[in-house]
Amino acid sequence: MDFEEKTISSEVIYNGKVTKYVVEDVRLPNGKESKREIVRHAGASAVIAFTEDDKLILVKQYRKAIEQVSIEIPAGLKDNEDTDGMMTAKRELEEETGYRAKEWIFVTSFYSTPGFTDEFLEIYEASDLTIAEDPLPKDEDETIELLTLTYDEAWAEYEKGTLRDSKSVFALFYWKMLRLKAE
Amino acid sequence: MDFEEKTISSEVIYNGKVTKYVVEDVRLPNGKESKREIVRHAGASAVIAFTEDDKLILVKQYRKAIEQVSIEIPAGLKDNEDTDGMMTAKRELEEETGYRAKEWIFVTSFYSTPGFTDEFLEIYEASDLTIAEDPLPKDEDETIELLTLTYDEAWAEYEKGTLRDSKSVFALFYWKMLRLKAE
Numbered sequence: 001m002d003f004e005e006k007t008i009s010s011e012v013i014y015n016g017k018v019t020k021y022v023v024e025d026v027r028l029p030n031g032k033e034s035k036r037e038i039v040r041h042a043g044a045s046a047v048i049a050f051t052e053d054d055k056l057i058l059v060k061q062y063r064k065a066i067e068q069v070s071i072e073i074p075a076g077l078k079d080n081e082d083t084d085g086m087m088t089a090k091r092e093l094e095e096e097t098g099y100r101a102k103e104w105i106f107v108t109s110f111y112s113t114p115g116f117t118d119e120f121l122e123i124y125e126a127s128d129l130t131i132a133e134d135p136l137p138k139d140e141d142e143t144i145e146l147l148t149l150t151y152d153e154a155w156a157e158y159e160k161g162t163l164r165d166s167k168s169v170f171a172l173f174y175w176k177m178l179r180l181k182a183e
Numbered sequence: 184m185d186f187e188e189k190t191i192s193s194e195v196i197y198n199g200k201v202t203k204y205v206v207e208d209v210r211l212p213n214g215k216e217s218k219r220e221i222v223r224h225a226g227a228s229a230v231i232a233f234t235e236d237d238k239l240i241l242v243k244q245y246r247k248a249i250e251q252v253s254i255e256i257p258a259g260l261k262d263n264e265d266t267d268g269m270m271t272a273k274r275e276l277e278e279e280t281g282y283r284a285k286e287w288i289f290v291t292s293f294y295s296t297p298g299f300t301d302e303f304l305e306i307y308e309a310s311d312l313t314i315a316e317d318p319l320p321k322d323e324d325e326t327i328e329l330l331t332l333t334y335d336e337a338w339a340e341y342e343k344g345t346l347r348d349s350k351s352v353f354a355l356f357y358w359k360m361l362r363l364k365a366e
Contacts, residue, residue: 001326001328002326003243003244003245003252003326003328004245004252005245005247013196013197013204014196014197014204014206014220016206016218016220017218017220018220018298018299019220019222019299021196021197021204021220021222023197023199024247026247028324028326029245029326030326032323032324034324035199035200036247036248037197037199037200037201037202037204038247038248039202039204039222039248039299039300041299044298060186061186062186062187062188062212063294063297063298064188064207064209064219064221065219065221065222065297065298065299065300065301066294066297066301068297069186069187070294070297072297108352108356109347110347110348110349110351110352111246111249111253111347111348111349112295112296112348112349113295113296113300113302113304113348113349114246114248114249114251114253114255114348115201115227115246115248116201116202116222116224116248117222117248117296117300118248118249119296121296121349140215141211141215141217143184143185143186143211143212143213145184145186164292164293164294165293165294165295165296165297166293166294166295166296166304166349166350166353167349168293169291169293169353170349170352170353170356173291173353173356173357173360174356176360177356177359177360177363180360180363180364181363
């Protein structure tokens with residue numbers, strides 16, 4: 001079966017700081033033409049960081065796209081597509097939370113929503129945390145609050161709808177799974 | 184702590200079929216101005232559908248944004264923001280796979296990537312499947328192949344990188360968790 005959609009033309013509609021919006025005319029496998037709206041993105045890394053007393057490190061920030069304060073696992077953009085995912089995860093944990101971690105494990109990676117964007121996210125688990133004495137400075141236009149929540153507290157934020165983005169919901173179910181395994 | 188970013192102005196850059204690209208000038212909590220790139224989206228529903236012999240229903244399709252054939256759980260856009268999520272899930276399962284299900288459970292919901300889009304996804308679990316005699320027709324510009332994979336086969340596609348979008352990776356970890364619970 002032929003699936004490929006061939007590019008007839010590609011137009012950059014807007015070249016932003018975080019995203020580039022592109023509209024493509026494509027030839028479908030059935031021979032017809034269609035348009036595809038595509039959001040180009042450099043990719044990102046996120047961190048599921050557990051403290052020694054089994055709390056999850058989270059950050060609270062305003063997300064303009066959903067007009068809501070959102071509690072999420074620490075994450076940030078790659079400098080460019082070639083940047084190492086774990087390096088980005090380490091940098092973001094330190095920048096956003098002031099923590100460094102000695103133990104790092106790759107957990108998973110996924111395209112956020114490939115129907116319209118190439119954003120690819122890598123998720124790492126970090127433990128054996130220490131507080132950096134001279135942490136990397138935060139990004140200038142980010143207002144971030146650090147939270148460390150127990151399992152029940154984190155699920156309570158989920159129930160309230162304040163912790164509800166894909167990577168952080170994944171983190172909660174992953175945490176649930178770790179606890180099932182430990183039983 | 185004040186988190187809110189107030190809208191100074193909002194400009195629709197492109198009004199597409201699936202997405203609307205908007206650029207906003209915002210006032211940050213620290214008083215400075217910044218720009219936010221936002222992709223408006225009607226939201227979607229997805230289905231984790233298990234057959235009687237414990238296989239997962241998946242669909243294979245081309246995703247232009249990542250220039251790759253992608254194996255995903257069935258999903259589709261809401262007609263509009265007010266459409267019921269479970270109704271959308273039922274319609275998409277039937278349209279994309281020809282299956283109907285008698286048992287439906289809400290599993291989770293999340294913003295795909297709230298750093299730049301308001302896309303909200305609801306995920307349902309469906310079981311007790313029957314093949315619809317007169318299924319809803321597929322969308323005209325979708326070329327879709329139906330797959331039913333065992334647990335090991337689905338993880339093999341994950342390892343190959345062909346099953347790697349947020350909702351489907353979530354589905355695999357969710358499946359792993361169901362199996363741990365059943366042990």
